Amino acid sequence: METFLPNALDDLLIRARPAQGAPPNILRVLHAVHDLCGYIDPRAIPAIAHSQGATEANVAGVLSYYPSLNTQPAGRHRIQVCLGESCLANRCVRVVEAIQSKLGIELGQTTPDGQFTLEPVSCVGNCAVSPGVRIDGELNGRVRPSDVAGLLDRYR
Amino acid sequence: MSRVRLYLSNDTSSCAAGAERLAEAWRQRSDVELVRTSSRGAFFLEPMVERDSSDGRLAWCHATADDLPKILAGDGGIPVSSIPFLSKQTRHAFATFGVTEPLSLEAYRAYGGCAGFRKARQMSPSAIIEEIKTSRLRGRGGAAFPVWKKWEVAATTAADRKYVVANADEGDAGTYCDRMVMEGDPFRLIEGLLICARAIGAEAGYIYCRQEYPVAAACLRAAIRAASEAGWLESDGQPFPIEVVSGAGAGSYVCGEETALLESLEGRRGVVRARPPHPAQSGLYGRPTIVSNVLTFATIPNILARGGAWHASMGTEGSRGTAVLQLGGRVKQPGLIEVPFGLTLRQVLDQFGQGMADGARLKAVQVGGPLGSLFTDAQLDIPICFDAFAKADAILGHGGIVVFDNETDMLELSRHLMAFVADESCGKCVPCRIGSLRAREILETVQRGQATEADLSLLTELGDTMKAASLCGLGARAPYPVLSALEHFPVEFRNRMRS
Ligand SMILES: Cc1cc2nc3c(=O)[nH]c(=O)nc-3n(C[C@H](O)[C@H](O)[C@H](O)COP(=O)(O)O)c2cc1C
Numbered sequence A: 001m002e003t004f005l006p007n008a009l010d011d012l013l014i015r016a017r018p019a020q021g022a023p024p025n026i027l028r029v030l031h032a033v034h035d036l037c038g039y040i041d042p043r044a045i046p047a048i049a050h051s052q053g054a055t056e057a058n059v060a061g062v063l064s065y066y067p068s069l070n071t072q073p074a075g076r077h078r079i080q081v082c083l084g085e086s087c088l089a090n091r092c093v094r095v096v097e098a099i100q101s102k103l104g105i106e107l108g109q110t111t112p113d114g115q116f117t118l119e120p121v122s123c124v125g126n127c128a129v130s131p132g133v134r135i136d137g138e139l140n141g142r143v144r145p146s147d148v149a150g151l152l153d154r155y156r
Numbered sequence B: 001m002s003r004v005r006l007y008l009s010n011d012t013s014s015c016a017a018g019a020e021r022l023a024e025a026w027r028q029r030s031d032v033e034l035v036r037t038s039s040r041g042a043f044f045l046e047p048m049v050e051r052d053s054s055d056g057r058l059a060w061c062h063a064t065a066d067d068l069p070k071i072l073a074g075d076g077g078i079p080v081s082s083i084p085f086l087s088k089q090t091r092h093a094f095a096t097f098g099v100t101e102p103l104s105l106e107a108y109r110a111y112g113g114c115a116g117f118r119k120a121r122q123m124s125p126s127a128i129i130e131e132i133k134t135s136r137l138r139g140r141g142g143a144a145f146p147v148w149k150k151w152e153v154a155a156t157t158a159a160d161r162k163y164v165v166a167n168a169d170e171g172d173a174g175t176y177c178d179r180m181v182m183e184g185d186p187f188r189l190i191e192g193l194l195i196c197a198r199a200i201g202a203e204a205g206y207i208y209c210r211q212e213y214p215v216a217a218a219c220l221r222a223a224i225r226a227a228s229e230a231g232w233l234e235s236d237g238q239p240f241p242i243e244v245v246s247g248a249g250a251g252s253y254v255c256g257e258e259t260a261l262l263e264s265l266e267g268r269r270g271v272v273r274a275r276p277p278h279p280a281q282s283g284l285y286g287r288p289t290i291v292s293n294v295l296t297f298a299t300i301p302n303i304l305a306r307g308g309a310w311h312a313s314m315g316t317e318g319s320r321g322t323a324v325l326q327l328g329g330r331v332k333q334p335g336l337i338e339v340p341f342g343l344t345l346r347q348v349l350d351q352f353g354q355g356m357a358d359g360a361r362l363k364a365v366q367v368g369g370p371l372g373s374l375f376t377d378a379q380l381d382i383p384i385c386f387d388a389f390a391k392a393d394a395i396l397g398h399g400g401i402v403v404f405d406n407e408t409d410m411l412e413l414s415r416h417l418m419a420f421v422a423d424e425s426c427g428k429c430v431p432c433r434i435g436s437l438r439a440r441e442i443l444e445t446v447q448r449g450q451a452t453e454a455d456l457s458l459l460t461e462l463g464d465t466m467k468a469a470s471l472c473g474l475g476a477r478a479p480y481p482v483l484s485a486l487e488h489f490p491v492e493f494r495n496r497m498r499s
């Protein structure tokens, strides 16, 4: 098991062991691993379980429950399109279509060159300047389908 | 050279509308002193640049980087006080928005911040709870439960430890006021937590912040650091640690439900717990815990500073204080609106929304997030207050109002909303877990043109079962938007039936 765990992950899991008397927190460790690696390799489940004194089934259960804990690496750039009601009312579907046709992928997919991952989000709280598209943490408001090409080109 | 001080909002939506581009363009200039403030919430005018004048602040709306010479010369700005969208509001929780720098404790104090906590420190816990009782404040997270009742239960339940948790999951699509508080006035939330902690005798606080709000989480952490350095984070002479738990919910909507939130905070699957016991009796790690919405906490400081009677003097019989509404969708003027409870939905849409966006006609209005009922034009005269909405089988929820226009496909909207519930169901109870899935399938069958009348009857029946037998609000409310769409726009469903 140790053989494929990168050192940084090893260190993280040692530090994540609950202090004497403190309760374990599987989700917190999963987030820490996700932050470190960008995703959670299912092969790390036994080590995560061990660090929290939990069963592997327990860890796998928590991991599968939360939608945005990825078990596969994402693309270099993460595009999140908001599908909240205000964005829907302002025709975000057309923006999604423009991105899909520009990148040739569907929602939830990554481009074959590993550059972009396209994800739906249920609301980013940007409803007053919708539709919203977030790329690598940068939020763009009032996005029109005709803006898409220019937006994406900034990340090429 | 003297610098002209310009104010520009740092709020995420202002930045998304272009404020950040202006900041980038002007940051290096020697003739500009850029002050980044919270947002006034008049997002339809953003990006909006302000400067001081003898008439108070002047604003340049929809500003571009090329407008700078004009702004520096003082040409063409309009007094902020003359913007009807803002001047017609009654701002209390959001009084300093657009005025102050979010992370300046000095500014927070200068505009009356900390006064509530100072008062609370001179009061006994039961006197604080009495003041909240007088205020008749009801929770702003959706369930509208009287705040004092929860506090009293937590205060009188004996335990070795107690907790205060701010619910910053703000999952309802169409809502953003919690985000604005956390980004724009984080000390107000902290002050609310401290007052609650003193009232119930809590030893630690958590802010459970959704992952879609990274800027809010960063602001909160910075504010907590500043408050701690100022010696302000204490309760009853003991340090009172507040931890921001950011992104734990990892995109799960149901994690905003208070018991699922607590499960998630403890590191497990965010599955709803059966009640009783309520969190106020047995919450985080089995200890008495107050879980309340961000806006609820942010409303507390003013109540302590100005008195419960002051708060109770605003609003309607059952809904005291101000309603914080967030207007979005196809209106001319989307943005944040704080007004006393009691205005009708139509008045809000007309006076603040200023009608529909160009060329659009109103079809339906959804109030209260993805679980909220749909209103047609004929139903807009309902007063905005908890009781009128409850009577209409609707919810005010967290104050989100989304306006849909005539191009909206109500069947597709219904399918979208039911698919959302099916995805988000925590799976604990059958009516929601299976019901939402079946309801989604039926709507898809209608879309494919293969449904019969029997399918629509089944949809209604399923909805009734979900309403009656679901364990939490997700399953219990899910049928409302869909069934109200079916009721008001039957043709859009029946036209696509198998003939
Ligand atoms: C499915 C579901 C999602 C919820 N999401 C939130 C939320 O995102 N934020 C929130 O404050 N309350 C949410 N609630 C309500 C909470 O369960 C709880 O009533 C609220 O946090 C209590 O705070 P309050 O008394 O200040 O309103 C949700 C409820 C349900 C059933």
Ligand code: SF4
Binding pocket: B254, B272, B424, B425, B426, B427, B428, B429, B430, B432, B433, B470, B471, B472, B473, B474, B475, B476
């Ligand atoms: S109604 Fe849905 S979300 Fe709520 S407890 Fe039941 S299965 Fe879980």
